[in-house]
Amino acid sequence: MERIGIYGGTFNPPHIGHIQAAKQAVSALNLTKLLLIPDRIAPHKEIPSGSPTPQQRLDMLRIAAENCPGLEVSDIELRRDGVSYTYLTVEALKAEYPDAELVLLMGTDMFLSFHTWRHPEKILENASLGVFCRGEKNEKTAIAARKAEMEAMGAKVELVDNDVIQISSTQMRRLLAFRCAGSFLPEGVLEYIRENRLYDTRAQWKNLPMEELEAIVVRLLNPNRVAHVLGCRDTAVELARRWGADETDAARAGILHDITKAIDGPLQLTLCEAYGKILSDFSRRYPKTLHALTGSLVAERIFGENKAVVQAIEHHTTGRADMTLLEKIIYVADYMEPNRNFPGVERLRELAYTDITAALKLGLEITLEHLKNQGSEVSPESREALAYLNQ
Ligand code: FE
Ligand code: FE
Numbered sequence: 566m567e568r569i570g571i572y573g574g575t576f577n578p579p580h581i582g583h584i585q586a587a588k589q590a591v592s593a594l595n596l597t598k599l600l601l602i603p604d605r606i607a608p609h610k611e612i613p614s615g616s617p618t619p620q621q622r623l624d625m626l627r628i629a630a631e632n633c634p635g636l637e638v639s640d641i642e643l644r645r646d647g648v649s650y651t652y653l654t655v656e657a658l659k660a661e662y663p664d665a666e667l668v669l670l671m672g673t674d675m676f677l678s679f680h681t682w683r684h685p686e687k688i689l690e691n692a693s694l695g696v697f698c699r700g701e702k703n704e705k706t707a708i709a710a711r712k713a714e715m716e717a718m719g720a721k722v723e724l725v726d727n728d729v730i731q732i733s734s735t736q737m738r739r740l741l742a743f744r745c746a747g748s749f750l751p752e753g754v755l756e757y758i759r760e761n762r763l764y765d766t767r768a769q770w771k772n773l774p775m776e777e778l779e780a781i782v783v784r785l786l787n788p789n790r791v792a793h794v795l796g797c798r799d800t801a802v803e804l805a806r807r808w809g810a811d812e813t814d815a816a817r818a819g820i821l822h823d824i825t826k827a828i829d830g831p832l833q834l835t836l837c838e839a840y841g842k843i844l845s846d847f848s849r850r851y852p853k854t855l856h857a858l859t860g861s862l863v864a865e866r867i868f869g870e871n872k873a874v875v876q877a878i879e880h881h882t883t884g885r886a887d888m889t890l891l892e893k894i895i896y897v898a899d900y901m902e903p904n905r906n907f908p909g910v911e912r913l914r915e916l917a918y919t920d921i922t923a924a925l926k927l928g929l930e931i932t933l934e935h936l937k938n939q940g941s942e943v944s945p946e947s948r949e950a951l952a953y954l955n956q
Contacts, residue, residue, distance in 0.1 A: 567665035570599035570695065571658065573642070573651060575607050576622050577734050578741075578758065579629040580749045584636070585729035586697055590670055591635040593725045594695050597665070600639045600658070601626055604649035608683065609675075613738070617763050619643050625758070629751040652684040659691040667692035668723070673704055676722075677711060693721035700726060732832070738764050739785055739828060743863050745839030771869030775816060778868070782820050787827045794823055796902030797895075804894045808921055811891070817870055818877040818895045825859040833859055840866070847944050854944065857882040884929055884950035893925045900928045907931075926954045 570590050576583060583601075591599050603622045606612075617625070623640055630636040641657060642649040651669065658667055669692040671679070676696045679685055694715075698708055712722045732749060740746035741764040747755050759766050770781065783791050798819030805815035828836060830852035836859040837844055848855050861879035864870040870878075877895040880888065884896055901914045901924075909931055916924035929951045936943050 567597040567662065568595060568668060569658070569662055569665045570594060570596040570668045570670055571602060571655065571692065572599055572670045573602040573604055573649070573654065575610070575612060575734065576601070576603045576626050577612060577616055578622070578737060578764065579626045579751070579754060580732060580734075580737050580746075581751055582730045582732050582749070584629055584633060584751055586670075586725075586727055587630075587636055588633060589727060589729060590668075590695055590697070590725050594668055594723060596635065596668065598635050598637050599670075600637050600641075601630055602639045602642055602654065604642050605645065606648045608648050608650055617761070621761060621763065625754050628753040628757055631753070650683045652682070652687040655688050655691045668695045669693070670695040670697065670725070672697050673699070673708060677707060679711075679715075689715075689720045693723065695723050695725050697725050697727035699731065700728070736827075736829065736832060739825075740832065740835070741766055742768075742785060743825070743828075743836060743839075743867060745836055747839070748835065770867055773868070775820075778817070779820060782824060785824060785827065790823060790826060793902060793904050794820060796904050797822060797898050800902040801894050801898035804898055804917060804921065805891075807918055808890060808894065810894055811873070814871065814874050814877070814891055815894055815898075818864075818874040818881075818891060819898055821864045821868060821870065821874070822860060822878050822881045822895055822899060823856060824863050824878075826856045828856070828859065830855075836862070845945075847942070851942070851944075854882050880946070883944040883946035884925065885946045886949040886953035888925065888950065890921070893921050897921060897924045897928060922954065926951070929954070 572587055572590065574583070587599050587601060590596065603619065603626055605619050623638065623643055627638045630638050642654055645653065655667060655669060669688060671694065673696065676694065682688070696708060698704060708724065715722055737746055737749060740749065741758065744766065758764055782794065786794060798816050801815040801819035802812050805812045825833070825836065833852045833855040837855065840862045842858065842862065848858070857879055861875045864878050865875045873889065873891050876889065877891045880892050881895050881899050897917050901910060901917055909927070913924055913927050916927060929947060933943055933947060933951065
């Protein structure tokens with residue numbers, strides 16, 4: 566009997582993680598073929614504004630699946646109006662392939678929330694389930710429990726080990742905006758994206774007026790970081806006014822200082838590689854601190870910021886010996902902006918207006934103390950910064 570896999574999704578954009586998972590499913594589940602099905606309107610999530618059209622997502626998926634034996638792209642959901650409910654798709658495919666066994670593929674999260682989908686019982690009448698799992702312990706336990714529950718009710722559930730690259734579409738879109746997503750896209754997809762000016766890959770972001778810059782920054786950050794970044798910008802401007810630094814530079818460094826903060830640790834390394842940066846041992850061990858360096862690279866190359874701004878971003882987490890006034894301002898503003906709340910912040914806020922260097926020193930001391938208590942390593946730059954101030 567033919568076994569046909571069904572792998573639906575938004576594919577915004579399709580990336581190598583999707584294609585590798587699809588190939589793994591074909592071999593692990595012995596599928597005759599696997600249908601990749603982009604949705605028209607996803608039931609579970611909103612598509613961000615400015616996304617490609619459904620037709621463009623279909624085109625990209627066709628390019629991605631080209632030359633992959635067993636993979637076929639279907640426009641069945643695009644041809645149907647309204648929300649792309651899976652039960653309707655499965656019903657239609659059952660009518661098209663009455664003699665085949667259909668296997669509906671899904672990730673862990675989707676599987677664990679399967680009972681909340683529209684008409685799960687209708688899906689199970691026509692298909693068995695194939696669940697991608699990454700093999701983390703908690704995940705395995707949760708999946709096993711739900712699998713047993715569903716099998717007791719007569720469903721058939723198979724697991725597919727998925728050791729392929731895990732990268733979310735949101736992360737992909739950020740990497741595209743920072744022009745370093747190439748290694749995650751199947752051949753031809755990046756060309757298509759660039760030709761069609763999708764995902765900001767051809768946007769002209771150099772020397773934008775503050776309002777436009779703010780809109781883009783807000784789009785690229787995690788929503789929970791926006792208030793901090795805007796607070797840091799406003800505080801930096803006030804401090805620049807107090808200390809006679811360039812207010813425009815302060816505003817731009819403030820708003821851009823965490824621009825790559827939403828990129829996960831391992832992808833920070835990808836960013837550095839794409840920008841040709843060779844890393845210190847410390848940065849490799851603590852990729853989280855890398856957002857200062859990668860942020861400065863993005864500020865320089867994508868947003869065309871000047872050297873003073875770029876430097877202030879580069880040193881905003883660790884500091885360094887002999888910092889410029891703007892560097893001090895950004896370091897301190899990041900620390901004391903109105904959303905910050907930790908023991909000592911009031912003292913730091915006072916000092917920032919009476920002695921900016923003393924405020925910087927206090928910030929460094931608090932950080933070092935905190936790292937020590939956590940048992941974490943202190944970066945050489947921070948040690949040098951403090952040693953310089955204690956001279
Ligand atoms: Fe930061
Ligand atoms: Fe910050």
